[in-house]
Amino acid sequence: MNADNITSDTRSELPQNSSADAAGEKTLKKVANRLIPYMFSLYILSYLDRINVSFAGLQMYTDLKMTDEAFGFGLAIFFIGYFLFGAPGNLAMEKLGARKWISAIMVVWGAITMALALANSIHSFYVLRFFLGAAEAGFFPGMILYLTYWFPERQRGVAVAKFMAAIPAAGVLGGLISSKILEMGGIMGLPGWKWLFLITGFPSVLMGIVTLFFLTDKPESAKWLTDEEKAWLKGEVEKDRLKAAAAKDSVKLFSRETTGSLVLLSLLYFSLTLGMYGFQLWLPKIIKGFGGLSDGQTALVTVLPAIFQALGMIFIAKSAERTGERKLHVATSAFIAAAGFVLTSLIDNPWLSLVTLSITAFGIWGTVGPFWSLGTSILPARIKAAGIGFVNSTGNLGGFVGPYIVGAIKQSTGSFHYGLYTMAASLIFAGLLSFFSERLLKKGTRIET
Template sequence: MHPDLESRVSRKLMWRIIPFVMLLYFVSFLDRVNVGFAAMTMNKAIGLSATAFGLGGGLFFIGYFLFEVPSNLILHRVGARIWIARVMITWGIVSAISAFASGPASFYVLRFLLGVAEAGFFPGIILYLSLWFPTRQRAVAAAWFMAAAPLSTAIGSPVSGAIMQLPPMFGLADWQLLYIIEAVPAIVLGFFVLKLLIDTPAKAHWLHDDEKAWLVGKLAEEASEKRAHAGHTGAALSALRDPRVLALALIYFGTSAGLYTLGIWAPLIIKQFGFSALETGLLTGVPSVLAVVAMVLWARHSDRTQERTWHVVLPCLLACAGFVFAGEAGSAFAIVAALVLANVGISAAKAPLWAMPSSFLSGAGAAAGIAMINSLGNLGGFVGPFAIGWLKSVTGGYAAGLYVVAGTLALSAAVTLLLGRKSANEQGKPLVRPHH
């Protein structure tokens, strides 16, 4: 095989697939966490305490958890194009209806339904990328896709902050306008998915015949190698029982607790220092810009060295330190600096972590296993925000909740290390630190 052919295919995959799925995730993440900005006036308007807000913010992930595996198995059967379009249109509708929450009960119901509607999107795209990108490019592809989350915070936070400063229009308050305005792109993009997303490389009209043949052959060869490997899991039920899947879910739990604590609570934590909604949006966005850079560089290093364990452990420990420092911080500068550490750590851990499942899962096993990791792991998105809200009601401050989230990230680092040691022992290889 001519090396030029591989690089040509890689470039085409990166340009044809990644920008579009990034845009989809950008909108997805925005609609998940804009509740943090809406809370500036919504909580008082509909009577939400800190505990009630934390509970509602986290209920998204209960709906997500319950419908994640079924959703990804349906995607595996009907194809990404139809199913991702369905997901986006329904979550956009639910997100817009959230503008009409009238009290704690309706807020809880709508957050739960948003999770149900969006279930399957993230693991669906991760599965989709594994159907297109060979192993050597997978962490970088996943990193670019997942960079949309911190980018969504970096760009979306100032936009959300600006919307929250709009005067009432059409009888709608600022927080209601926020929900409706930011729901529209999801619905519109859902229809674009039907036109632009292609289910498999064999159907890619933008690949030349030799490029298509090489890519299909390479992916088939890798799938065959996985099937031949003793630790390979290809059946859905086997994947759900695989202890490695449960371990990865526990690791992802900590990163999710951190990510959604930042997404849902960071605006309120920063605003307590007296900033306007727009200033809060800008300051919330700063750590996310740095996180994007760290995420892509760290994923490249992980792909180049083909090392995953330490590429997850070290960022989790950095994020843990960031949340501890945030609990101690007494000034706006110290809080933003601490949030930089937390953001960078959480973002850098994600791509190497999501490169791990495809090393031992394929087919229906990959669809079920990836969805299980994401659904169980995303329960951290319930625990983190809820712990912050409940402990704030009990203690009057954010520190105790931030320490709990730090603890989940320390646990993620420990489990990753144990999983890496077990895997290295099975393969008869030493567990080595990432080298430069």
């Protein structure tokens, strides 16, 4: 779960004047129809190239003679590159423009994904995973920044939510295609895991090239908008930019008023991502441990938890939006996921364990929408944008700790049981942080609905 995970509870509001309302709605609909489906498809490729290693690991383990701890470190080191290169990515995009920047990093990360098929040692695997994280680091925050060029603040939340729906879609797609590709072992003398990297990396290279011609940097250069639509959209977006610039000049990110909120949200997000990526990247190996399944069948079975990821994201987000409540939704979802981890460890029946893993997936991804809405309600408006960036960057380091610690525990104990308990403990901690968030912050703080 990476600001790979930012949503908003804002609703679309257009000017009250009926003619302006109609013109604005028509313009935004045209922009959304043009950009959101395309961005959705790109994010599927991004997330798929991030998690395909979890399926490849079913076979590459043996070929590269990796221990569980070594494989876990290879999974985790992606997030170090992601952390280090996330902020510079948006600076580069501002300078080069979205079209050139997104195109370039897609070609690079697609090429690195394909190059993973050439990994012949643990160390080459580490290096490629690190640079894959560095290459992908600029994509999600770059896309969020890109949306600010095209959607006024009040309409942006819906656009981001539609864009982020690619996360569960990538999980489902990953399981379906991996189940087929892993069975291709022997074709042209290559094992199935190498074909997996080659086949899933190539579309990113291809779409990176397409992006250079399809994507439009900003409204003023959009040939598919009329002059009136360009002027309206530019005016609306400019209002938000000036407002944000004024707020940025007037405050510091860290102050007596804001430091506690930033620390609490960062710890909360770190605890969530520890469980999220520990679960996501080790899921195929956990299911493989049930016994009786081929590598292709194992990948196919992961589709069920992926479906529950989507259900959790949708159901919990809608409930939070309907009630206007955030902290209890985050806490309850985290506790559900923790319960799923504990039950999975206690149950011996593989099919019941698959059910409990699906419950875990439902809970973990159910935290995504309410968490970011909680973040925007806790943080003062004047530091909201910078604060969310800080929380996303630091919290995503849980993506390093989770996969690595699960592998290390598996290596030392020979079982996933204590790794599951560790992720459960992290999610319980996250749930408690969310539940007591008002009490933990400065006395008198109220969380807006």
